Structure formats: C-alpha cells, structure tokens
C-alpha cells in the first residue's frame with residue numbers, strides 16, 4: 001500500500017509540494033489536510049498525469065505542481081465524502097470529522113478546494129478551466145451517489161454515470177492536464193483523455209468488487225454496502241434476484257459486516273461477480289484500445305505498466 | 316346557423332389560467348375569445364397562497380374571488396411537531412366562486428365568453444380554427460388552458476384529491492403536512508396532505524396529492540391518518556361531501572410550454588407543485604406572461620411563442636424538467652425536507668420556502684426592495700436578469716430544487732438586495748457601462764454566495780445513528796460543493812483573470828468561519844459577512860477599471876455593508892421578525908453567527924427571551940452596530956465619484972440597514988431625499 005518513494009523522485013516531489021501547500025493554509029483548517037497528506041497514499045492520480053505528460057517534454061517543476069493539484073482535489077473530495085458517509089477512518093487514521101468535528105472538517109475540505117483553485121489558476125488559464133470543470137463534475141457525481149443510496153433497482157447506465165462523474169472524471173483530468181503539459185497534439189490528447197476516462201471506470205468497477213471480500217489491500221470491506229451504495233456486482237445480481245432475497249438482505253436495517261459473506265454468496269450465485277468482471281474487462285479493453293492509438297515507444301510502455309499496477313488489485 | 320368570430324387570440328379552457336389570460340389579452344386591446352367547458356367537478360375550497368393572492372390582486376381579480384384570509388400556515392414535516400411558517404399569508408376560497416369571478420373579470424375587460432367544449436383547433440396558413448357549439452372561431456394566436464392532461468409525462472403525473480369534512484377544530488390556520496418516509500427505499504413516494512378551514516365553524520377541506528398511480532379513497536384515507544396522528548383537532552373528522560379528484564401534472568419545462576405554436580398555461584403547462592398541489596399562483600402568473608408575450612408580438616405567433624418561453628424560463632423552474640433523474644431528485648428533496656424539519660439554519664429555511672412555497676427569494680434576500688430611480692433600474696435591471704439567466708441555467712437541469720432558490724416567480728428581481736448589485740455598481744464606478752459578459756461573473760458570485768452560506772452557517776445536528784443517510788448534513792455538503800463548483804467553472808470560463816482571486820476568497824471564507832467557530836474564538840462575527848460582500852465590490856471595481864483609491868473605497872464599502880447586514884439580521888431576529896437569512900435568534904447564537912455574545916459575554920437565547928433588560932441592551936448594541944457600519948459604508952462612498960454607482964450603493968446599504976432605522980423615519984436611514992424616488996414608480 002504505502003509506496004515509499006525514493007527521495008527526489010516525482011512522487012516525493014509531489015508529496016513535498018503538498019506539504020508545503022498545506023503548511024500555508026490558515027492554522028485552523030490546516031490540521032485535517034496535513035493528516036491526510038501524511039497518511040499512506042498511492043499517488044495514482046499524479047503518477048497518471050506524469051505518465052501522460054511523458055509523451056512530450058514537460059517542465060519538471062510544473063509537473064510536480066500539477067500532480068499536487070490533482071492529488072489535492074482528490075483529498076478535498078475525500079474530506080467531504082467522509083463527512084457525508086460518516087466514515088470512521090481514512091488511510092489508517094481517524095477520519096477528519098471524528099478528529100476535529102463535522103464543521104471544521106467541512107471547512108477544511110472547502111479550504112482544500114479553494115487551494116486547488118488558487119494553485120490551478122497560478123498554473124495558467126487552461127489549467128484553471130480544466131480543473132474547475134472537473135471539480136464541478138465531481139460535485140455532481142457526489143450528488144448522484146448520495147441520492148441513489150439504498151436503491152436496489154438502480155439501473156446500470158445510471159451507475160456508470162455516477163462512476164464517470166465521481167471517479168473517472170479525475171482520471172480523465174489527469175490525462176488532460178498531462179497531455180497539455182506535454183504539449184501533445186490533438187490526436188494524442190484525445191486518445192489520452194479517452195484512455196483516462198476508461199481507466200477510471202475500470203478502476204471503480206474493480207474497487208466495487210473489493211467491497212465484497214478481503215483483498216489484502218487493507219481497505220475495510222463492506223463499507224459501501226452498509227451505506228447502501230451498491231456497486232456493479234451487486235447491481236447485476238439484483239437484476240437476477242427474482243425471489244428478492246438479496247434485496248431484502250441489503251435493505252435490512254441491521255445489515256452489517258457480518259452479513260457480508262451471505263451477501264457475497266448471493267451475489268456470486270446470481271452471477272453478479274462474473275458480470276461485473278465482464279464489465280470491467282470491457283472498459284479495460286476500451287482503455288487499451290485508446291492506448292494503442294498512441295505512438296509506440298517508451299512512454300506508452302510505461303503508461304501500460306502503470307495501468308497494470310493501478311488495476312492490479314491487491315498491490 | 317353557425318356564427319363566425321374572428322379574433323386575435325383563442326383561449327381554450329376557462330379555468331383560472333384561461334380566464335386570466337383572456338382578461339389580460341383584452342386589456343392589451345386584443346380581441347380575445349375565452350371558450351371553455353366546465354369540468355363538472357363538485358365545488359370545493361382551494362388554498363390561495365400568498366403568491367396567488369398577489370397574482371390575483373395584480374390582475375384586479377382579488378375582490379371577485381371572495382377569499383377568506385387565514386392567519387397562519389402550519390408546516391408539519393415528518394413526525395415532529397409542526398411549526399408556523401413565518402409571514403406566510405394565505406387565504407381560502409371556493410372554486411366555483413373563484414371561477415365565476417374570474418370569467419366575469421374577463422368579460423368586463425372585453426373578452427368574449429363562449430361556454431362549451433371546443434373542437435381540436437387546426438391551423439391553416441397561420442390562422443387557428445376551432446368551433447364550439449354553434450360558433451366557429453378563427454385567431455392568429457392560440458392559448459391552451461385546458462388543465463392537466465389525464466396522461467402526462469409518467470415521471471411527473473399523479474393525483475390530487477380534496478374532500479369536505481366536519482367535526483374538525485381548525486379555524487385560524489392551514490395545515491400542510493409531509494409525512495416522513497416509512498422505509499429507506501428510494502422508490503417510496505410521498506403523500507402530501509393539507510387541510511384548510513371551512514366557511515362555517517367545525518368544517519374543513521382536506522386535500523392530498525401523490526405522484527404516480529394512486530387511488531383517491533386510499534389517498535384521502537392516508538391524508539386523514541396523517542393529520543389525525545398526534546393532532547386531536549382531526550380526531551373526529553367525518554366527510555360531509557363527495558371527494559373531488561383531478562390529475563396532477565408537475566412536468567413543467569419552459570421548452571415544453573410552447574407546442575407547435577400553442578402557448579400552454581397553468582396546469583396544461585405542468586405548473587403545479589408536486590409537494591403541495593399548489594397550482595393557482597402559477598396559473599395566474601403564466602397566464603399573465605402568455606398575455607404579455609402575445610401583446611408584444613400581436614402579428615407574429617412564432618415570436619410570441621419565443622418570448623413566452625423566455626419569460627417562463629426567467630420566472631419558473633420546474634420540479635421535473637429532465638426526466639432522467641427526476642424521481643431520485645424528488646426523493647432527495649423529500650428526505651432533505653423531512654430531515655431538516657426542525658432545523659432553523661438559514662439554508663434549511665430557504666430550501667423549505669423554495670420547494671414548498673411559490674414565492675421567490677434568493678441568497679441574501681427577503682422581501683425588501685431597493686428604492687431606485689427608474690433610470691438606474693433601467694440600467695441595472697437587464698444586467699440582473701442576464702445574471703439570473705446564467706445562474707439558473709448553470710443548475711436547473713442538474714438540480715432544479717436548487718435553481719428554485721434563485722428564481723421562483725420572483726417579484727422585481729432587479730430591486731432585491733443581492734450581491735450582484737454592489738458588483739454591478741462597482742463595475743460602473745470605473746466610468747464605463749458594464750460589459751454584458753460580466754453578468755456571468757455576477758451569476759458566479761451569487762451562486763458562490765449561496766454555496767458559501769451552506770458552509771458558513773451553523774451546522775445541522777447529526778441524525779440519530781442507524782442505517783440511513785444523514786440527509787441534513789449530506790445535503791449541506793452536497794449543495795455547498797455543487798454551487799461553489801458551478802461558480803468556479805463559470806468564473807474560469809468567463810473571467811479567467813479572476814480565477815485566482817475567486818478561489819482565494821473561498822479559502823478566506825473557510826478560514827474566517829473556522830476561526831469564528833474555534834473555541835478559542837478570535838474572530839469577530841461580522842468578518843465572514845464582511846468578506847462575503849467585500850469580494851463583489853472589490854472585483855467589480857478592479858474589472859471596471861476604477862482607480863486604486865476607488866477600489867479601496869469600494870472594498871471598504873463592501874466590508875462595512877457586510878457588518879451592517881449582520882447587525883440588521885440581529886435586529887430583525889431580536890424583534891422576532893423574519894430575517895433575510897430566515898434564521899432565528901437562538902439559531903444565530905447557537906451557530907455563532909451573531910456578534911451579540913462578543914460584547915455581551917454569556918448571553919443566551921433563553922436570557923434574551925426572558926430578560927427585557929438584556930434584550931434591550933442587545934437591541935441597542937445591534938442597532939448601534941448597524942448604524943456605525945452604515946455610516947462607515949457611506950463615508951467610504953465619498954471616494955466613489957461616479958454618481959449612478961454611488962447612488963445604487965447608497966440605496967443598497969440603506970435598504971440593508973432599514974430594519975435598524977427608527978420606525979418613525981419616513982424612509983430608509985441615511986438616504987438623502989434626492990435618492991429616494993417614488994418606490995411605486997414603474998419599473999421595467
């Protein structure tokens with residue numbers, strides 16, 4: 001889980017930049033942001049951005065700052081998600097709202113979003129425009145995700161819309177910013193953006209599968225199911241749940257982690273895991289298709305390797 | 316023998332919307348034919364909301380309605396006790412009497428009234444033809460006021476019922492109830508219930524509505540169960556007449572309201588509140604808008620249709636404009652309303668009003684209108700309309716319930732207290748008329764102010780633990796993030812050079828509020844509000860090219876206005892009146908919004924309520940604070956040389972501070988007589 005990056009590496013640079021930005025936040029909103037930054041993180045988004053920028057010749061200093069912007073946008077939405085979901089922990093530490101209270105955590109998230117805005121603006125009009133559009137999509141995704149809680153009849157296309165807005169949008173942004181920083185041409189940019197969106201969807205579907213069984217990733221399981229946020233395997237299984245057994249279990253007021261094995265069995269029995277795996281494979285295929293549209297060579301190989309490591313679930 | 320009538324406009328359907336459209340058309344000098352068949356429903360009582368009363372009064376039809384005023388609206392959301400909706404004026408009238416009165420009004424105005432069913436109108440060479448009884452009518456324009464179609468758009472169609480009862484002790488108030496969801500299943504649909512006192516003691520009318528398939532008997536039974544639960548006034552209710560039912564159509568969208576040249580008004584256009592069944596105010600307003608659109612383009616039906624769509628989209632936001640997410644967003648709104656029922660935070664109160672009542676308000680506004688000379692209104696009005704248009708367009712498709720916070724049949728939007736006003740005046744201070752594209756930035760500022768209020772107000776308390784969504788907290792975060800993100804997007808798209816300052820402002824607001832709620836308490840209460848209004852003044856001045864001194868003056872003006880705003884809130888709250896933010900005194904104190912405890916340490920809501928001495932001390936403090944801030948704001952304006960800019964800003968701050976002026980004063984405090992034009996002067 002923790003990738004202790006070698007000093008001087010890109011991720012270490014991003015981490016440094018994040019710490020510096022957080023240190024400049026006003027004292028009262030600083031704490032929760034610092035805690036999050038100090039926790040273990042994979043820096044998936046900054047790494048994706050850098051890998052895309054490698055198709056051109058990016059400025060290393062700007063690349064680190066851009067990486068920090070996308071990571072910060074991710075952290076800001078984590079702070080607010082945890083307030084909404086009443087999560088107890090985040091990245092191994094108590095979630096911000098349990099440590100500093102709901103209102104301070106909310107304000108820390110707001111300050112974090114504001115910091116994303118000033119940093120993005122500092123990096124240029126194009127960056128500010130792309131980042132603000134993505135953050136708006138993210139906020140809408142957050143709405144879509146909350147309002148569908150406990151919906152056992154949530155249609156797959158609507159699920160994919162949530163995933164596109166809530167998860168894939170940031171991946172897409174990373175690729176867009178990376179392409180822009182690498183001064184890629186329109187053809188390459190387009191391929192990278194399509195790649196990012198498809199990768200994001202794949203990533204989320206696989207993540208949904210993880211909520212059902214221990215994976216060694218250290219992520220607590222069953223959280224999303226307890227919150228009524230049913231992922232692809234469950235939604236597929238619910239469509240085949242003729243007797244209503246699974247729906248009844250999932251909507252039971254006392255549903256908790258100890259019911260997860262039963263839920264898992266019912267979902268598997270109804271073909272949910274298999275169908276979700278097929279869906280993930282389909283989106284993964286779309287990502288690889290987009291990748292094939294890029295010029296062969298070192299950058300493409302490294303992006304492919306990063307894709308594998310991001311999707312390699314237990315890593 | 317057939318009679319032929321050549322007219323300018325044929326209005327089909329003689330319900331409230333049709334009758335008012337015909338009356339207004341006739342008043343504009345157009346030949347209007349009002350043709351309609353009674354729907355044969357039994358007579359029953361209707362609730363007239365404040366907006367419906369104002370609408371009827373504006374078309375001179377209030378007398379005819381024979382309305383009985385009811386003192387209060389009791390709102391019961393979820394299982395808790397009801398509370399009285401502040402300043403909600405309502406009345407009751409009989410449908411028969413209202414219809415007869417409105418049709419008389421139309422005839423008196425000069426419209427021709429033809430009772431009977433109208434054949435489906437057909438258009439030939441730009442002229443509509445239809446017949447009713449022995450009469451054929453031809454007209455260039457067609458208005459359809461035929462009521463709710465029995466089969467409408469499935470996601471927005473339902474049933475409305477009403478029935479008279481006796482044995483009920485309801486005399487001075489209307490009850491509006493929205494029961495809590497029974498399950499966590501989002502497929503559940505709410506039944507909305509209301510009761511209005513009857514004309515004689517002990518009687519009332521009970522009404523209910525539900526979207527989706529419904530059975531009238533079951534619906535009314537549910538209504539009675541909901542009302543009688545915990546409310547002894549309804550325990551002995553027995554029906555005394557037939558149940559009246561009708562279709563509920565809430566599928567309004569501006570684009571669907573003009574169909575192949577037909578202008579749809581009232582229920583035909585889907586203008587009904589799905590939560591309350593209220594449709595009369597919309598029927599009145601849409602009829603007036605249609606009549607004006609036609610009067611503006613008497614010779615061109617297509618242009619009239621376009622004008623009508625435009626006016627509608629600037630006036631109303633529907634509940635179900637896009638079908639895709641309609642059901643889930645409706646469910647979200649219901650759960651949020653119920654979860655925040657007892658919640659007196661500004662945002663909750665505003666949302667309740669926006670979703671449940673037809674009257675408008677926005678951001679920082681209540682009913683106060685700024686007095687401005689007609690010439691200034693002519694300058695400001697179009698800018699603010701453009702601002703509203705952008706703001707509403709940014710959110711209406713994705714979150715219509717929020718868009719209703721921005722416009723909802725608003726009266727005189729260009730004279731309301733809103734952050735876009737100081738922004739506009741500051742733009743003007745540089746000497747040039749503001750560029751129309753700046754309206755987008757104004758919209759961003761207003762959306763951001765609304766979003767900021769979600770984060771800067773007191774927090775809702777956490778819901779009881781259990782397997783559920785904490786709707787009160789979740790909706791606060793969701794709405795705040797959504798609005799601020801949309802605002803940032805608009806800024807980046809329209810004025811990228813402001814992106815940094817804009818984001819920095821949001822960060823400043825977060826830090827100020829965090830400092831304010833910190834137990835160590837090092838920040839003054841007014842600072843958050845000062846920052847809220849300082850930004851529009853500063854950015855406007857900079858973008859308008861004002862000199863550095865003027866920019867400084869306007870920053871200072873904005874800051875002082877923010878402090879004045881807060882003190883005016885305190886004065887209103889101390890008096891027990893409705894504040895601009897719809898917040899009560901205890902909520903202000905609990906949420907650390909008020910500055911009173913800064914100077915009177917240890918003060919509590921209980922102390923203020925029980926101790927007249929403490930109360931008057933607090934009142935003095937707030938009023939003095941407001942006057943000081945007002946004076947400081949006016950002093951800052953001495954460095955603003957542009958006369959119109961300074962005049963608008965003086966009127967703005969004077970209206971902000973009006974609650975603090977001694978009641979005897981003839982006008983808003985601090986306004987020089989020359990600045991006080993006749994508020995009844997016509998506005999554009």
Ligand SMILES: Cc1cc2nc3c(=O)[nH]c(=O)nc-3n(C[C@H](O)[C@H](O)[C@H](O)COP(=O)(O)OP(=O)(O)OC[C@H]3O[C@@H](n4cnc5c(N)ncnc54)[C@H](O)[C@@H]3O)c2cc1C
Pocket residue numbers: 327328329330331332333350351352353354355360361362363364367431432433434460461462463475476477522559560561562580581582583587592593594595596598
């Ligand atoms: C039981 C019930 C209770 C209600 N209670 C309230 C309330 O308390 N408060 C409130 O604000 N709203 C209430 N409403 C909603 C309100 O009645 C409507 O919103 C309002 O009447 C809309 O007016 P309208 O003119 O658009 O349509 P309607 O009042 O429906 O009028 C349409 C008219 O057109 C006629 N028509 C239709 N087709 C033709 C044709 N081809 N030829 C001739 N005539 C035709 C119909 O017969 C009808 O008379 C209630 C509705 C119902 C059903």
